[in-house]
Amino acid sequence: MRELTYHDFLATFGIGGAHPGGLALTRDVVAKERLTPVSQVLDAGCGTGQTAAYLAKTYGAQVTALDQHPLMLQKAGRRFQREGVRVQLLQGDVHRLPFPDKSFDLVLVESVTIFTRINTALGEYARVLKPGGVLLDLEMTAERPLSAKELEELSSVYNTRQVPTETEWTGRLQGIGFESISVVRGGTVASAIPNEQTPEQELPEFEASQDVDPRLYDIWSAHQALTEKFSRRLGYRVYRAVRKK
Ligand SMILES: C[S@@+](CC[C@H](N)C(=O)[O-])C[C@H]1O[C@@H](n2cnc3c(N)ncnc32)[C@H](O)[C@@H]1O
Structure with missing residues (x-):
């Protein structure tokens, strides 16, 4: 039986x-980027x-959406049809993006790079960005360096090889051909959990499939447990970086 992720x-x-x-966070962060049709x-x-649907609807931008997971793509495709938005949808791997060099003005990445071979993925974002183009990458970030045991615990659920600190993420971006690197939003995981004090944070959206393998509930509870356990040791940051000219 295939192992579930x-x-x-x-x-x-x-x-x-x-x-x-x-x-809500995506809207705020992208609003500063002056997107046009x-x-x-x-x-x-x-x-x-x-x-992707939000960007196409709000800015009329030429949006390409890529993912490697077939069910994600199926649900994304259904959304684009339902909402009547024009988005080019592709199956692909961020380690080998199927686009020529210098294709995009903005590469937006939300909670993806952490699951990859980070430098390879960052290198691909840099390659497909036009010189002067912008990367916005929201990624899990360690609030302090994590021990091998902590990483192992996180890896058992998220299959992450490493969780860089803010300084480490910034250093990697610098080494890969980005400049003007800044952190435009961030906080601990605890600060991002919606509650009565943060009504502006929307609850996640769900569109559950009919057949749910019961093992997925185990992954859900393991994820919840880690979120609580690491709520102050882990955070998120939105890194903004400009592709060097
Ligand atoms: C935590 S989800 C975030 C999805 C979306 N960006 C969002 O914020 O709702 C991570 C996504 O990254 C995709 N992903 C992970 N590794 C990938 C890779 N190497 N290439 C393409 N997509 C990948 C997963 O399939 C999943 O859809």
Whole structure:
């Protein structure tokens, strides 16, 4: 029997805005980027396509959405049809993006790179961005360096090889051909959990499949347990970086 992953859990339950802060945070962060109907935008690791649909609807931008998970793509495709938005949807891997060099003005990545070979993925974002183009990458970030035991615990659910600190993420971006790197939003995981004090944080969206493998409930509870346990040791940051000219 195939081993199920955290992404199978997200895809099966159709969790949209599967990143800290959800669509509300995405809206705020993207609003500063001056998108227009001629902007070429890539949503890398688009999941069920909530952000891609929002960008196409709100800015009329030329949006390409890419993910490697077949069920995510199916749900994203259904969303684009339902909402009548024009988004180019592709199956692909951020380690080998299927686009020529210098294709995009904005590459938006929300909670994806952490699950990859980070430098390879960052290198691909840099390659497909036009010189002067912008990367916005929201990623899990360690509030302090994590021990091998902590990493092992996180890896058992998320299959992450490493969880860089803010300084480490910034250093990697610098080493890969980005400049003007800044952190435009961030906080601990605890600060991103919606509660009565933070009504502006929307609850995640769900579009559950009919057949749910019961093992996915185990992944869900393991994820919940880790979220609580690491709520102050882990955070998220939105890194903004400009592709060097
Ligand atoms: C936590 S979800 C976030 C989805 C979406 N960006 C959002 O915020 O709702 C991570 C997504 O990254 C995709 N993903 C992970 N590794 C990938 C890779 N190497 N290439 C393309 N997509 C990948 C997963 O399939 C999943 O849809």
